[in-house]
Amino acid sequence: NAGVMQNPRHLVRRRGQEARLRCSPMKGHSHVYWYRQLPEEGLKFMVYLQKENIIDESGMPKERFSAEFPKEGPSILRIQQVVRGDSAAYFCASSPGQGGYTFGSGTRLTVV
């Protein structure tokens, strides 16, 4: 069991470009979560998905951010027209529905 896999580990984008972050949950986990961690800040919940459904997106910025978890393949967090303020570490977590959440190693996004 490879755990929660996130890629890329590091991503550099110019302002105005699109960023796509991918997350494959642990085997047997059907619940996926995305969190953002800014420097000197704690982890902030963004969105909770199950296969083909967004369950809770209360932490997602209203514009430019979207997430999906298709029937086949990884979950994708998409940030359109990135700005410098989007620079952060983005973590994905998965769970089986009860119990602890397992986090991936994160994608560090730098907007230049």
Place this chain on the structure above:
Amino acid sequence: QKEVEQDPGPLSVPEGAIVSLNCTYSNSAFQYFMWYRQYSRKGPELLMYTYSSGNKEDGRFTAQVDKSSKYISLFIRDSQPSDSATYLCAMGGEKTGGGADGLTFGKGTHLIIQP
């Protein structure tokens, strides 16, 4: 008032000491509580998960939850230099009461164990 308050530290203690880490929270609807350890530039690693008030022990780690005071603690016995990391408290269950809600985290306490 923030939902979850956690002293950022740094907290520096000598090797072998007992470490006490704490969080307070304001939302009485939180149902479950966790502690994560995060090393620099790594993902959080789950240490403890508790679903009710009381104590839970796992090796050198003990988690305490006092729902009446809205206060949770993590104790580390016989602390080692390898325990040096940021410790994050997290809680959830306030939306659905179940075990699958997104978590609310404290900002984390930076712990340093001096050899």
